[in-house]
């Protein structure tokens with residue numbers, strides 16, 4: 001089905017960058033540079049400088065960036081890792097797959113970890129915290145780092161949705177011991193397939209991730225230091241991401257502009273809540289523009305009928321998927337979010353005209369409610 005307002009539009013973005021992206025791909029192919037070549041090193045250097053860390057290590061997904069960060073920090077069997085109950089399943093799968101136990105805690109109204117809940121979940125087995133900076137907004141990292149230092153815990157930021165988000169004078173991914181980024185095509189910096197990176201200022205973590213992604217081999221000496229995986233970022237992928245990285249600042253500005261247009265047009269509708277939160281110490285990049293509505297499913301169906309593509313991140317809590325084997329952590333705020341959240345179209349291709357169509361549809365949906373309230 002083709003939408004009047006698509007959620008994202010990868011084809012249109014490629015159209016705008018075609019000559020540069022084609023040149024990067026053809027360059028790699030005609031030089032025969034496919035695995036661990038100059039394009040990867042160049043992207044890693046530029047990405048580290050964008051985030052503001054000493055190191056960036058390219059891997060083949062955000063999932064692997066999380067998995068390897070945990071392993072590099074020495075997290076494994078018998079350890080507990082605290083993270084958000086409201087996140088993509090990959091955050092939790094990485095914890096489970098390194099042999100540790102995920103401890104899920106509740107979030108605040110801005111969709112991010114509640115520092116009090118983190119502190120309350122700490123016990124002698126706790127080794128790490130993964131604060132997930134969801135939808136483009138950084139967690140309360142000052143509080144989380146203070147708790148972590150007090151209890152001697154490792155902090156690995158899940159920055160998959162927060163590339164470029166400011167927190168004080170730093171950016172997401174430069175605030176903990178290490179951070180994981182995703183270049184899944186619909187993330188703000190989206191590749192031509194899966195990709196991810198670990199950022200850190202810790203040379204030991206960076207080195208361990210470089211070995212883990214390449215079967216445990218130190219490429220300079222040929223020594224295998226442990227059993228790793230085959231999970232390098234493709235050189236071709238790095239070449240394309242290096243091109244796109246140059247546009248990320250302008251895409252962030254565009255997203256902020258679109259968010260403000262949504263705000264101006266939807267602010268007066270009392271039945272929905274908009275994702276604009278305190279920005280005194282940080283700035284959101286609006287990876288997702290997530291509204292909350294009690295009658296979410298009906299609203300979504302109306303938008304769909306009007307040609308507006310929306311998404312629900314995520315329709316059902318992880319612990320309701322029996323195969324994942326997670327106990328119900330009893331998180332009231334998170335449970336409510338799963339029922340109420342709706343992500344509106346938001347990308348570097350979203351236009352003012354799109355915002356107009358989406359906003360009109362939402363206004364029309366709530367009109368009858370309003371009419372009934374006025375004439376009971």
Ligand SMILES: *Cc1c(COP(=O)(O)O)cnc(C)c1O
Nearest residue numbers: 061062063088090160161182184
């Ligand atoms: C996208 C995402 C990931 C995983 O990234 P992949 O590249 O798809 O493996 C992890 N955490 C969060 C919060 C994400 O949004």
